[in-house]
Amino acid sequence: MAVTFSGAKLTLPPADVDNDGQPEQGVFEFRTNLTVAFQTRTGRLGSQKANQFLAFFSDFIEQQTDTEFAGTGKRQQVVLDLGAGAHVIELDFQGFTGSGHRWGDSGDGGTASDATGESLQRQMELLDRYLQVCEIDSRPGHEAYLEVGNYSESGYYAPLVIAPEEPRVEVDFTEQSSTFDGSLTFVETASLSEPYHASSRNER
Known part of the structure; x- marks a missing residue:
C-alpha cells in the first residue's frame, strides 16, 4: 500500500553553494500552509x-x-x-522563523549551505542562492526532484523530475513578521539519466 507523502520536498542537484570547492545538495521541505495545484498545459x-x-x-x-x-x-x-504541452505543479507555501523543516544540505542550520531553524532572511536567501547556483536540466546529475502526495519514494508514482519556473519568495521586513510567503512553479521534465519505461510506474 502506497503512503502519501506529507507536504512537499524539493531536492536540487549538487552545486557549490558556499564556494568551498565542494558541491552541496540542497533539500527543501514545504509543510506549512501548503497549497498544491496540478495543471496540464495542452498546447495549441x-x-x-x-x-x-x-x-x-x-x-x-x-x-x-x-x-x-x-x-x-x-x-x-x-x-x-x-x-x-506541459505538466505543471504549483506550490504556495509559508515559512517561519525557527522552522525545523529541512532547508539546505544537512538539516542542522548555521552554515552557508543550510538555514534550517534560522531567520526568515536566511531561509529566503538560501533558497534563492541554491536556485541561482544550481544547473537544473535533463542532463545526468543535473535533475531536480519534487516529492508531493503519491509522487514520492513511498507513493504509487516516482518523484517528479522538474525544473523551476520563475520562483518567488517574499518577506515584508517593514512589518517585522515572523513568516514569509513563497510561490514555486515547476514544469515536469524528461531525465536523460536512464531510459524511460512506461511499465515501471505501473509496477510500483
Missing part, C-alpha cells in the same frame, strides 16, 4: 500548415465516410494528442 495547434492539414484531413474523412464531424461551427478543430 498554432502552425498554419498543421491547421491546413487538419482541415484537409477532416474533408477527406467526411468524403470517405459520407458523414460529417459533430458540430456545425466553422472554427471547430480535429485534435490529435501527440504529447505536446
Whole structure:
C-alpha cells in the first residue's frame, strides 16, 4: 500500500553553494500552509500548415465516410494528442522563523549551505542562492526532484523530475513578521539519466 507523502520536498542537484570547492545538495521541505495545484498545459495547434492539414484531413474523412464531424461551427478543430504541452505543479507555501523543516544540505542550520531553524532572511536567501547556483536540466546529475502526495519514494508514482519556473519568495521586513510567503512553479521534465519505461510506474 502506497503512503502519501506529507507536504512537499524539493531536492536540487549538487552545486557549490558556499564556494568551498565542494558541491552541496540542497533539500527543501514545504509543510506549512501548503497549497498544491496540478495543471496540464495542452498546447495549441498554432502552425498554419498543421491547421491546413487538419482541415484537409477532416474533408477527406467526411468524403470517405459520407458523414460529417459533430458540430456545425466553422472554427471547430480535429485534435490529435501527440504529447505536446506541459505538466505543471504549483506550490504556495509559508515559512517561519525557527522552522525545523529541512532547508539546505544537512538539516542542522548555521552554515552557508543550510538555514534550517534560522531567520526568515536566511531561509529566503538560501533558497534563492541554491536556485541561482544550481544547473537544473535533463542532463545526468543535473535533475531536480519534487516529492508531493503519491509522487514520492513511498507513493504509487516516482518523484517528479522538474525544473523551476520563475520562483518567488517574499518577506515584508517593514512589518517585522515572523513568516514569509513563497510561490514555486515547476514544469515536469524528461531525465536523460536512464531510459524511460512506461511499465515501471505501473509496477510500483
